[in-house]
Amino acid sequence: xxxxxxxxxxxxxxxxxxxxxxxxxxxxxxxxxxxxxxxxxxxxxxxxxxxxxxxxxxxxxxxxxxxxxxxxxxxxxx
Amino acid sequence: xxxxxxxxxxxxxxxxxxxxxxxxxxxxxxxxxxxxxxxxxxxxxxxxxxxxxxxxxxxxxxxxxxxxxxxxxxxxxxxxxxxxxxxxxxxxxxxxxxxxxxxxxxxxxxxxxxxxxxxxxxxxxxxxxxxxxxxxxxxxxxxxxxxxxxxxxxxxxxxxxxxxxxxxxxxxxxxxxxxxxxxxxxxxxxxxxxxxxxxxxxxxxxxxxxxxxxxxxxxxxxxxxxxxxxxxxxxxxxxxxxxxxxxxxxxxxxxxxxxxxxxxxxxxxxxxxxxxxxxxxxxxxxxxxxxxxxxxxxxxxxxxxxxxxxxxxxxxxxxxxxxxxxxxxxxxxxxxxxxxxxxxxxxxxxxxxxxxxxxxxxxxxxxxxxxxxxxxxxxxxxxxxxxxxxxxxxxxxxxxxxxxxxxxxxxxxxxxxxxxxxxxxxxxxxxxxxxxxxxxxxxxxxxxxxxxxxxxxxxxxxxxxxxxxxxxxxxxxxxxxxxx
Numbered sequence: 001x002x003x004x005x006x007x008x009x010x011x012x013x014x015x016x017x018x019x020x021x022x023x024x025x026x027x028x029x030x031x032x033x034x035x036x037x038x039x040x041x042x043x044x045x046x047x048x049x050x051x052x053x054x055x056x057x058x059x060x061x062x063x064x065x066x067x068x069x070x071x072x073x074x075x076x077x078x
Numbered sequence: 079x080x081x082x083x084x085x086x087x088x089x090x091x092x093x094x095x096x097x098x099x100x101x102x103x104x105x106x107x108x109x110x111x112x113x114x115x116x117x118x119x120x121x122x123x124x125x126x127x128x129x130x131x132x133x134x135x136x137x138x139x140x141x142x143x144x145x146x147x148x149x150x151x152x153x154x155x156x157x158x159x160x161x162x163x164x165x166x167x168x169x170x171x172x173x174x175x176x177x178x179x180x181x182x183x184x185x186x187x188x189x190x191x192x193x194x195x196x197x198x199x200x201x202x203x204x205x206x207x208x209x210x211x212x213x214x215x216x217x218x219x220x221x222x223x224x225x226x227x228x229x230x231x232x233x234x235x236x237x238x239x240x241x242x243x244x245x246x247x248x249x250x251x252x253x254x255x256x257x258x259x260x261x262x263x264x265x266x267x268x269x270x271x272x273x274x275x276x277x278x279x280x281x282x283x284x285x286x287x288x289x290x291x292x293x294x295x296x297x298x299x300x301x302x303x304x305x306x307x308x309x310x311x312x313x314x315x316x317x318x319x320x321x322x323x324x325x326x327x328x329x330x331x332x333x334x335x336x337x338x339x340x341x342x343x344x345x346x347x348x349x350x351x352x353x354x355x356x357x358x359x360x361x362x363x364x365x366x367x368x369x370x371x372x373x374x375x376x377x378x379x380x381x382x383x384x385x386x387x388x389x390x391x392x393x394x395x396x397x398x399x400x401x402x403x404x405x406x407x408x409x410x411x412x413x414x415x416x417x418x419x420x421x422x423x424x425x426x427x428x429x430x431x432x433x434x435x436x437x438x439x440x441x442x443x444x445x446x447x448x449x450x451x452x453x454x455x456x457x458x459x460x461x462x463x464x465x466x467x468x469x470x471x472x473x474x475x476x477x478x479x480x481x482x483x484x485x486x487x488x489x490x491x492x493x494x495x496x497x498x499x500x501x502x503x504x505x506x507x508x509x510x511x512x513x514x515x516x517x518x519x520x521x522x523x524x525x526x527x528x529x530x531x532x533x534x535x536x537x538x539x540x541x542x543x544x545x546x547x548x549x550x551x552x553x554x555x556x557x558x559x560x561x562x
Contacts, residue, residue, distance in 0.1 A: 010166060017159045018316040025306040032293040034304050037152045044158050048353040051166045059173045059346050 010054055013047045084405040085231065091409055092247050095416075098262045102255015110444040111185045114256035114451070115428040116338040119180065121261055126339050127348040128268035129261040129421075131355050133331055134164065135271060136215075137222045137415030139363055140407070141386055147367025148377070148385045151303035154364065156315045161356035163323030167488070168349050171495040172336050176345050178495065179337040186425075187333045187491065188433040194494040197502035198437075203509050204487050205433055208330045211484045212422045212429075213462065219419045220245060220466035223412065229387060230408045238467045244412070245463040248420045252427075253452045257338055260420045267413030272355075274410025275362040281393050281400055282369050289365065296372040303371075313535030321539035324488040325481030330429065331421035333491070426458060427451040482539025486512035486546050493550075504553035512546030 016023075020040045027035020107118050121129065147154045178184065182193050187208060191201040220241050227240035251259045286292040297304060307315065326332070339345035370385035373392050377385065390407055394400050431451030436442060442450070490505040500508075519538040523531035531538045 010169070014163060014166060014319075017163075018156075018319045019312070021153065021307040021315050022312045029304070032290055032297070034152060034306075036306075037155060040155050040159070044162055044357070047159075047166070048162055048357070051162070051169055052350045052353050054169050055165075055346050055350050058169075059342065 017043045099251025099254035099259040102259030114448045117257040121338045127351045129264035132264040132268035132417035133421045136418035143363045144367035144386045145383045147364045148382045158360045160319045160322035164326045167327035175495045186432045195502040200502045212426045215422045216462045219415045249459040264417045267417040270410045270413040279362040299375045310535035317537040317540035321537045325485035328488045328491045331425040427455040430454040500550045500554045504550045507553045508546040508550035511549040512542035515542035515545045
């Protein structure tokens with residue numbers, strides 16, 4: 001999966017997290033907690049893992065990122 | 079609640095902060111803005127991570143979050159999401175921003191805007207937003223220091239004395255060592271905050287003989303927590319996540335810590351570690367709020383603001399040997415508040431020195447600019463401490479400008495780092511529109527024109543942000559059409 005794929009995954013998990021009380025409110029009680037709360041906790045862990053992975057794999061401190069930035073620097077601001 | 083021994087411990091803690099200020103001064107390598115305000119761009123992993131952590135989690139995390147959890151129940155679980163979301167937003171721009179800051183010697187967020195857009199107007203508009211938010215933050219947190227100290231000493235320490243003592247300690251260590259002192263004290267404060275949260279959690283685990291028993295008791299006392307959320311709750315849940323994630327990611331003090339990182343990999347690892355902290359901090363402070371709901375039900379809004387202290391009092395009544403926890407809580411609360419105030423003060427001082435004073439005195443040396451920033455710190459701290467003590471509560475509440483205002487700066491900052499594609503006039507129009515929407519809704523709610531500043535549960539900050547982005551798109555589109 002490329003950078004765009006992971007970015008989509010991060011956005012999708014962020015959207016899922018933000019709307020969890022809506023789509024998960026029908027879930028049954030689990031471990032004494034409302035189902036949607038368990039889903040929110042699980043998604044939070046998943047989101048943290050995805051962002052940690054994104055930071056590891058796609059981080060602008062490589063030579064390639066440096067070259068891209070240098071190229072962008074030569075363009076005047078619009 | 080804390081006796082003379084506790085007061086001595088707190089006194090020693092405050093003196094240790096001054097010692098760190100002096101050590102920060104001794105570690106100075108140059109008399110320059112970058113050395114004073116960015117620790118010579120040399121913050122290592124542990125200091126950077128703990129400093130980012132302590133700065134993001136203010137006293138509100140220990141006092142305000144449990145109170146909100148007490149009132150809103152599980153719906154305030156979105157606080158866990160928005161604290162994680164902040165790191166997600168950092169991923170969008172922090173790496174490239176760090177590289178830009180190194181390559182072009184940025185000190186303030188205004189440097190980024192002037193360099194990338196060449197627009198003084200956009201930098202000015204964003205600086206007005208930053209100054210208003212930072213000043214409001216300092217004021218609110220100074221007030222919190224006074225309230226916490228007064229409460230835990232049963233009024234033995236006067237509110238005004240507490241505010242002045244904390245203000246003087248902070249401004250002294252900040253003036254001595256700048257970002258070095260602030261980051262080092264942040265590191266201690268971060269450890270204290272985490273220790274406070276973990277200790278109270280362990281004590282609650284023992285008190286209830288397991289968190290599952292807490293849930294059972296909570297379900298009996300507050301069954302409404304288990305009700306499915308309504309439409310307004312859903313809107314509030316989602317919109318708060320977006321507002322806080324984008325607003326907190328562009329705090330000027332957070333941006334300056336990105337500048338101050340020793341290297342890209344150090345910044346990346348700090349952000350990865352930061353992803354763990356909501357789970358270790360927010361989850362625990364929410365449990366304090368839920369424990370409060372189970373132990374002390376029926377409090378109104380004002381009384382619930384003291385729920386953390388009420389839970390601690392219950393724990394000490396049940397287990398008197400835990401009396402020392404009050405001292406730890408006080409140290410953790412003070413640490414959380416002070417780490418936020420000192421960072422906001424340092425950021426405010428740098429904006430004054432570099433963007434305001436420096437712009438009027440282009441011939442001033444780095445040493446003169448740094449000195450001007452220090453003098454400004456003393457003046458602004460004196461002003462804020464005076465306002466915290468004397469401003470009437472009703473007026474003070476109106477000055478609490480929060481993340482709904484700050485998140486209006488996020489599109490401009492992220493665009494400046496990533497693309498420079500929307501033009502500066504489009505971004506100015508966007509920020510101004512967002513602010514008009516947020517402040518207009520706030521004014522309408524304050525004057526009774528609207529029942530709340532969050533129509534339908536949607537946070538005013540989100541509505542402002544949507545208007546902001548729409549105007550940026552619209553103005554940008556028209557500009558391109560006219561050019562074509």
